[in-house]
Amino acid sequence: MLPFTIYSPEEEIHLPLLKEKQIQLFIKRDDLIHPFISGNKWRKLKYNLEKATKLRKNHLVSFGGTYSNHILALASAGAKFGFKTTAFIRGEEVNNEILSLCKIFGMTLIFVSREAYKNKEVLYETTFGNTGDTYFINEGGAGTEAEKGCREVIKELQQQYDYIFCAAGTGTTAAGLINGINEQNLASILHVIPVLKGFTALREEIDSLLKKPINYVIHENYHFGGYAKTKPELIAFIKQFVQNTGILTDPVYTGKVIYGIYDLINADLFKPGSKILMVHTGGIFGILGMLDKF
Ligand SMILES: *Cc1c(COP(=O)(O)O)cnc(C)c1O
Numbered sequence: 409m410l411p412f413t414i415y416s417p418e419e420e421i422h423l424p425l426l427k428e429k430q431i432q433l434f435i436k437r438d439d440l441i442h443p444f445i446s447g448n449k450w451r452k453l454k455y456n457l458e459k460a461t462k463l464r465k466n467h468l469v470s471f472g473g474t475y476s477n478h479i480l481a482l483a484s485a486g487a488k489f490g491f492k493t494t495a496f497i498r499g500e501e502v503n504n505e506i507l508s509l510c511k512i513f514g515m516t517l518i519f520v521s522r523e524a525y526k527n528k529e530v531l532y533e534t535t536f537g538n539t540g541d542t543y544f545i546n547e548g549g550a551g552t553e554a555e556k557g558c559r560e561v562i563k564e565l566q567q568q569y570d571y572i573f574c575a576a577g578t579g580t581t582a583a584g585l586i587n588g589i590n591e592q593n594l595a596s597i598l599h600v601i602p603v604l605k606g607f608t609a610l611r612e613e614i615d616s617l618l619k620k621p622i623n624y625v626i627h628e629n630y631h632f633g634g635y636a637k638t639k640p641e642l643i644a645f646i647k648q649f650v651q652n653t654g655i656l657t658d659p660v661y662t663g664k665v666i667y668g669i670y671d672l673i674n675a676d677l678f679k680p681g682s683k684i685l686m687v688h689t690g691g692i693f694g695i696l697g698m699l700d701k702f
Contacts, residue, residue, distance in 0.1 A: 471495065482545065571684045581687075584617075
């Protein structure tokens with residue numbers, strides 16, 4: 409067990425639309441878990457770190473883009489729990505706020521071409537294949553350890569909800585939440601907001617991680633053109649939400665989720681009296697890569 413007690417309350421949001429439609433909206437504040445090891449990236453790392461410890465590996469190796477929430481979380485977690493960390497970063501060498509923070513936390517960065525980046529196992533094997541102390545963590549932390557960690561969000565809930573919303577990239581988090589709902593015998597329905605295009609692959613990925621087939625909903629209208637793509641309408645919405653609640657959301661992930669929730673409430677998808685939970689998956693530093701949009 410890692411020595412880390414987390415704080416992630418369910419906070420009710422009060423806004424005129426919610427009152428008008430008689431909907432209760434809560435946010436599970438996984439963004440408060442830690443400034444850098446935040447949101448679902450902590451959930452996805454937890455059992456990987458425990459497994460690495462059990463296997464006596466002291467060097468974590470992973471992969472990410474230049475603004476990866478996962479890489480920043482890994483760098484910070486490595487420093488906190490006593491692991492060396494190395495990350496393969498996609499593309500030519502650059503510097504930015506996120507990568508600087510990673511280096512300050514002691515992470516070694518290796519920049520690789522987009523071509524080489526495609527085959528992560530090969531990259532890992534050729535660089536670290538002969539060393540016994542390294543532990544491979546896939547891009548974004550994806551995998552069964554990650555799914556298991558995400559189930560714990562549901563276990564912690566203090567109340568029951570009709571609908572639970574989350575963002576999806578790979579879908580590991582969504583799968584963990586669905587398995588958690590099932591494990592806890594809850595009636596909640598998971599609603600997924602994909603932040604990129606290509607929903608067939610996402611559904612397959614989620615389904616492949618489910619312990620039991622269970623109904624969930626994917627909303628395909630809120631990706632705003634794809635991963636890290638945005639529109640002035642989304643930025644304007646985020647600004648207003650942040651200014652009205654004091655809760656930061658970013659344009660890559662959680663901003664799209666809260667936009668979607670709002671739009672669906674507006675369209676009367678939910679009966680009056682419904683209770684909705686949005687899982688804030690953290691990652692607010694993503695905003696640093698898009699400040700020019702604000
Ligand atoms: C990485 C990330 C996601 C996507 O999680 P998946 O498990 O890949 O679907 C969602 N939200 C935030 C804030 C993230 O950083």
